Amino acid sequence: MNSRMRDTVQGYLFISPVVLGLLIFTIGPMLTSFYMSFTKFPLLRAPEWIGLRNYIVMFTSDRNFWQACKVTLIYAATSVPLGLVGAFILAILLNQRVKGIAFFRTSFYMPAIVPAIASLILWGWLMNRDYGLINAVLVRLGFQKFSFFAEPETALASMVMMSLWGVGAGMIIYLAGLQGIPESLYEAGKLDGANEAQLFWNITIPMMTPTIFFNLVMGLIAASQTFMNAFVLTSGGPLKSTYFYNLMLYERAFNWTQMGMASAMAWFLLFVVLILTLLVFRSSALWVFYEAEVR
Amino acid sequence: MVSDQEVYRGLLDLDWRRRPGQSYRILFTYLILIVSAAVFLLPLLWMVTTSLKTQAEVYVFPPTFWPETLRWQNFPEGWTYESMQWTRWLVNTLTITFAVMAGTLVSATLCGYGFARISFPGRDVWFVMVLASIMLPSTVTLIPLFVGFHRVGWLDTFLPLTVPAFFGGGAFNIFLMRQFFKGIPIELEEAALIDGANRLRILWQIFVPLSRPVIATISVFTFQAVWNDYFGPLIFLTSQENYTLALGITFFKGLYSTQIPYMMAMSFLMVIPMIFVFFFAQKLMIRGVILSGIKT
Numbered sequence: 001m002n003s004r005m006r007d008t009v010q011g012y013l014f015i016s017p018v019v020l021g022l023l024i025f026t027i028g029p030m031l032t033s034f035y036m037s038f039t040k041f042p043l044l045r046a047p048e049w050i051g052l053r054n055y056i057v058m059f060t061s062d063r064n065f066w067q068a069c070k071v072t073l074i075y076a077a078t079s080v081p082l083g084l085v086g087a088f089i090l091a092i093l094l095n096q097r098v099k100g101i102a103f104f105r106t107s108f109y110m111p112a113i114v115p116a117i118a119s120l121i122l123w124g125w126l127m128n129r130d131y132g133l134i135n136a137v138l139v140r141l142g143f144q145k146f147s148f149f150a151e152p153e154t155a156l157a158s159m160v161m162m163s164l165w166g167v168g169a170g171m172i173i174y175l176a177g178l179q180g181i182p183e184s185l186y187e188a189g190k191l192d193g194a195n196e197a198q199l200f201w202n203i204t205i206p207m208m209t210p211t212i213f214f215n216l217v218m219g220l221i222a223a224s225q226t227f228m229n230a231f232v233l234t235s236g237g238p239l240k241s242t243y244f245y246n247l248m249l250y251e252r253a254f255n256w257t258q259m260g261m262a263s264a265m266a267w268f269l270l271f272v273v274l275i276l277t278l279l280v281f282r283s284s285a286l287w288v289f290y291e292a293e294v295r
Numbered sequence: 296m297v298s299d300q301e302v303y304r305g306l307l308d309l310d311w312r313r314r315p316g317q318s319y320r321i322l323f324t325y326l327i328l329i330v331s332a333a334v335f336l337l338p339l340l341w342m343v344t345t346s347l348k349t350q351a352e353v354y355v356f357p358p359t360f361w362p363e364t365l366r367w368q369n370f371p372e373g374w375t376y377e378s379m380q381w382t383r384w385l386v387n388t389l390t391i392t393f394a395v396m397a398g399t400l401v402s403a404t405l406c407g408y409g410f411a412r413i414s415f416p417g418r419d420v421w422f423v424m425v426l427a428s429i430m431l432p433s434t435v436t437l438i439p440l441f442v443g444f445h446r447v448g449w450l451d452t453f454l455p456l457t458v459p460a461f462f463g464g465g466a467f468n469i470f471l472m473r474q475f476f477k478g479i480p481i482e483l484e485e486a487a488l489i490d491g492a493n494r495l496r497i498l499w500q501i502f503v504p505l506s507r508p509v510i511a512t513i514s515v516f517t518f519q520a521v522w523n524d525y526f527g528p529l530i531f532l533t534s535q536e537n538y539t540l541a542l543g544i545t546f547f548k549g550l551y552s553t554q555i556p557y558m559m560a561m562s563f564l565m566v567i568p569m570i571f572v573f574f575f576a577q578k579l580m581i582r583g584v585i586l587s588g589i590k591t
Binding site: 109254 | 321324325327328331332335336337338339341342345353354355356357358401402405406408409410413414415416417418421424425428430431432433434435436437438439440441442443445459461462463464466469494519522523525526530541544545548555558559562563565566569570572573577
């Protein structure tokens with residue numbers, strides 16, 4: 001056996017876990033779910049081919065479907081940009097040369113390590129209408145009590161607010177990015193007589209665009225799959241105002257055992273996420289700056 | 296860790312006469328930092344104080360900040376409350392967590408080495424597929440996996456949660472391993488290969504000892520992810536005695552939603568290991584982020 005042949009055999013042996021894993025737990029199920037999306041499949045009986053009917057029902061006669069799309073879209077379109085900006089501001093603050101930064105970094109990051117279920121329980125209580133801490137503060141400041149999750153008008157906005165508590169994860173990524181910007185760039189800028197604002201807009205922001213881009217893509221993908229908030233805190237209510245896409249998918253699959261319909265929903269989500277990601281990647285040529293292009 | 300003492304000293308260092316502009320700026324930075332730190336920490340502190348209140352004290356408005364008396368009994372009482380099986384759920388969570396960690400470390404090390412140090416046809420295609428799978432919404436594979444696990448009788452066992460970890464151990468971990476292995480000088484390996492050592496031995500005797508930082512990073516990330524996981528156990532576990540801590544908390548909330556102090560006490564218990572892991576591994580986690588080379 002020559003060395004090239006040996007390397008091929010050994011290479012595949014080494015990566016065999018992930019090759020098998022991708023085939024068994026990713027690609028296989030993906031194709032199966034694509035097939036299932038064209039069937040009626042109540043789990044205990046065999047799937048029955050019904051063509052495009054799941055998709056037609058989903059798009060035309062299921063009003064909850066568009067509500068779920070709307071809720072998820074609004075949530076993604078508000079929580080992702082707010083989170084990006086919030087995390088960025090915190091990272092900028094932490095990148096200042098003042099003492100005690102480690103303490104503040106820990107404080108901001110701490111909520112991001114709290115298990116999601118614990119933070120949901122906590123926020124459900126903080127935002128309780130009658131006994132919650134936030135309403136205590138609001139009343140103290142002379143405002144009226146706020147209903148948060150109890151009213152259709154405010155439930156989704158409350159979830160967006162709640163999501164901002166966890167921006168520490170994105171913040172750490174920005175901080176790593178900020179610390180990777182060479183000091184020489186700023187020195188050169190200062191020599192040319194640039195003021196702080198100019199340094200920020202012409203050096204910091206462009207150098208950070210790849211990191212912002214990464215956080216944007218990951219944030220969008222995560223937001224499109226929001227589930228727990230609604231499942232644990234509101235069950236999608238009141239009046240379907242927090243009826244997230246994945247909550248509907250979960251109900252279809254596991255409460256009503258409509259596996260075919262749920263698969264169709266999953267594939268539509270994949271399609272939308274794919275289009276969104278492609279759009280973001282396409283747009284990145286306009287606003288994301290890669291050093292390598294200049295050198 | 297740096298404490299408020301250093302903040303205090305930082306404020307004292309300000310030289311108001313010589314550089315007033317600069318000093319105001321630093322003062323302003325501190326002001327924002329302190330207010331935001333309070334906003335971020337207050338909810339956690341609230342969880343702790345609420346977990347020490349009496350049932351009666353929780354239902355007053357406006358709420359008291361410090362509990363009138365510190366009711367530590369909430370912890371043991373919540374732990375053994377009615378039909379709750381917290382000890383069992385803790386054991387389950389730990390079992391699943393360590394099984395996934397073992398699977399992840401073994402398979403991510405093997406795959407990371409294969410992708411980083413051996414060149415063979417098709418390698419890059421597979422690597423791109425591994426990376427692409429990071430972005431795949433998990434719901435696309437969820438239903439066939441559920442049906443499949445149902446067919447083989449794995450539902451309501453830990454197998455659906457642990458076995459996949461042995462097959463790749465998460466795309467991101469493979470990526471981290473590969474990045475790290477790529478940075479190890481090739482001379483070390485070539486010398487060993489000429490001496491006739493096989494690759495598994497090289498991996499075990501040369502690469503693994505050098506890779507402690509990345510192994511620790513992956514362990515921490517994995518521990519955190521599995522400990523916190525809610526969706527997986529929700530889908531695949533059904534009987535109470537198989538629950539994990541995360542499921543236990545929702546179960547408790549469903550049955551006794553008014554027992555706020557107990558609920559906060561149990562939630563806080565679930566946070567404690569994360570806090571330990573965080574302080575233990577803070578540097579590692581930040582290094583892990585840098586290592587992944589998101590910038591390029």
